[in-house]
Amino acid sequence: MPSVMMDELTWIEYAERVRQGAPVLVVAGSTEQHGPHLPLGTDVFQGVAIARAVAERTGGIMAPPITYGYKSQPKSGGGQAFVGTTSLDAQTLVWLVRDLIREFFRHGVRHLVFIDGHYENAAFLTEGIDLALRESGVKDARILVFHWWELISQGTIDAIFDGQFPGWALEHAAVVETSVTGAVRPELVRWERLVDDRAERLPAYDIYPPPSDIVPRSGVLSPARRASPAHGERILNEVVQAIVNVLQTEFRS
Numbered sequence: 001m002p003s004v005m006m007d008e009l010t011w012i013e014y015a016e017r018v019r020q021g022a023p024v025l026v027v028a029g030s031t032e033q034h035g036p037h038l039p040l041g042t043d044v045f046q047g048v049a050i051a052r053a054v055a056e057r058t059g060g061i062m063a064p065p066i067t068y069g070y071k072s073q074p075k076s077g078g079g080q081a082f083v084g085t086t087s088l089d090a091q092t093l094v095w096l097v098r099d100l101i102r103e104f105f106r107h108g109v110r111h112l113v114f115i116d117g118h119y120e121n122a123a124f125l126t127e128g129i130d131l132a133l134r135e136s137g138v139k140d141a142r143i144l145v146f147h148w149w150e151l152i153s154q155g156t157i158d159a160i161f162d163g164q165f166p167g168w169a170l171e172h173a174a175v176v177e178t179s180v181t182g183a184v185r186p187e188l189v190r191w192e193r194l195v196d197d198r199a200e201r202l203p204a205y206d207i208y209p210p211p212s213d214i215v216p217r218s219g220v221l222s223p224a225r226r227a228s229p230a231h232g233e234r235i236l237n238e239v240v241q242a243i244v245n246v247l248q249t250e251f252r253s
Contacts, residue, residue, distance in 0.1 A: 004055035006063045014061065015107070023060040023111035023251055024104055025051040028097070028125055030069030030118035033082035034181075035173035035220040037193040040084045042173075042181050043069065047117030049184035050148055053240045058247050060113070063104075066096065069118035074210040075202065076119045076169040078219040081210075090124050097128025098135070105138050111251045112143045115243075119169065122147060144250060149176065151242040152235055160231050170198075172221040176235060183232030196223035 002017075003009060006024070009017070018024075029044030039045070044067050055062045071087040072079055080087065088096070097114075104112055114125055129143050149168055157165050160175060171177065182189045197220040200213040207214070 004052060004060060004062050006061050009061070017059075017061055018108045020059075021111065021251075023055075023058060023113055023247060024063055024109045025055055025060050025113040025115060026063045026100065027051050027065035028069065028114055028116045028118065028121050029065055029067055030072070030077075030121070031067060031084070031086040032069065032072050032077055032118070033085050033173075033219045034177060035193075035197075035218050035224070036195065037190040037220075037224075038173050038178060038181055039185070039188045040086075041067070042177055043117035045185045045188070046177070046180045047115045047148065049180075049236065050239055050243070051113075051115050053236070054113075054115075054243045054247065057240070057244050060247070063100075066093075066100075069093065070120040070124050073120055074215045075199075075206070076221070077172055078215050078221065079210055081215070082219055093121065093124040094128045094131065097125055098131045101129060101132035101143070102136055105132070105136050105141065110138075110141045111247075112141065113243075113247065114143070114145045116145060116147045119147075119172075142250060144246065146243055146246075148239050148243075151239045152176070153238060156234060156238055160226065160234075162226075166222040170202075170222040173219055174222045174224040175227045175231070178224045178227035179229065179232035180235055181232070182227065182229040183236055186229060194224055194227070195220055196225050198222050 027047035029047050031040050034042040051062045068088050072085050195218050197216040197218045
């Protein structure tokens with residue numbers, strides 16, 4: 001079987017796949033602290049595993065991922081104070097997304113999928129897509145954006161969290177991310193360093209610069225002890241199937 005990875009194809013192989021209507025999938029991740037037990041590339045590794053599985057099941061092509069994201073925020077990623085967190089300004093990410101889409105359009109791609117693996121990226125993916133569509137004049141394209149955690153069913157959330165789900169913003173370096181990384185890159189999870197942590201206080205508003213008591217020193221925003229690779233496999237299977245179903249509907253033509 002030919003590879004689904006764009007950077008492993010020759011330009012001729014890639015051009016033929018595009019001519020046949022293959023969707024192109026782009027992961028938008030980050031390089032960001034994920035506590036003492038998860039790697040800086042967690043958001044990328046999770047998105048790549050999902051995108052690759054979807055591409056294999058839909059005849060798609062997975063483009064090289066975007067490995068840097070918008071600035072980490074204190075109440076959803078711990079913020080910019082952590083060594084290793086390496087972020088982009090909003091305008092940089094917007095232009096990067098815009099430029100990539102314009103290039104894919106030039107290649108003849110008309111079905112594009114962005115899989116967002118970083119909570120803070122959302123608005124800037126939207127802006128980059130809007131600019132690319134407005135400036136390119138391409139009328140026959142369809143672009144889908146998935147924030148993959150939103151595809152996890154309520155039944156799975158209830159089973160994994162047993163009624164103690166903290167909300168997606170606080171699910172940073174916690175149960176879901178630890179479980180999924182444990183399933184896709186088990187060699188990179190330091191289970192012995194896993195901590196249950198949370199901020200001393202969580203105000204219902206933002207403060208700049210952020211005070212130290214709203215960001216745990218570990219970078220883990222809510223307890224992670226319920227994490228397991230088995231939970232990660234369940235989540236991955238559910239999310240991949242959900243995206244496959246959407247692509248088969250939205251890209252039917």
